[in-house]
Amino acid sequence: MRFLYIGLGFICIGLGVIGALLPVMPTTPFLLLALFFFGKSSPRLHSWFLQTEIYKKHLKSFDEQRALTKKSKISILTLSTVMMAISFYFTPIYGRICIVILLLIEYWFFFFWIKTIDER
Known part of the structure; x- marks a missing residue:
């Protein structure tokens, strides 16, 4: 299972980097998945990922x-x-009903669950 998590972590990093370059593909969800997979697979890979510029x-x-x-x-x-x-x-x-429900959940999540911080 450990090697599966490592492989998925690197795939997610690749997708996250592509997402940073392409405007139609998200970056953050893939990088969060990579963080999760590396945390499950290896403390060494997890600490390496925490030191990368893309994470920071x-x-x-x-x-x-x-x-x-x-x-x-x-x-x-x-x-x-x-x-x-x-x-x-x-x-x-x-499908439209499902999309509207997903949008409502997404906006609720972003407005009420995720705090907003000042840019540094």
Whole structure:
């Protein structure tokens, strides 16, 4: 199981790096998954990941304080809303209902669960 977690961690890092370069793909969720998988697989890989610049730039504030900057929140919500709006357009009624429910949950989560911190 350990090797599975290691492999999934590196796949998530790769997807996170691609997401940092492409505007249509999210970065933070993949990096959070990588952090989780490395934490489950190896203390050495976990501590290595905590020292990387991609972790420090995208995840450190969330991992340590469970908070994001206002800029990060706006960019994540904008991108995900646009992507879900495109999906909303192309899906039948039951899919649209699910998308609206997901958007409501997402916005509730971002407004009431994740704290907002000042940019440094």
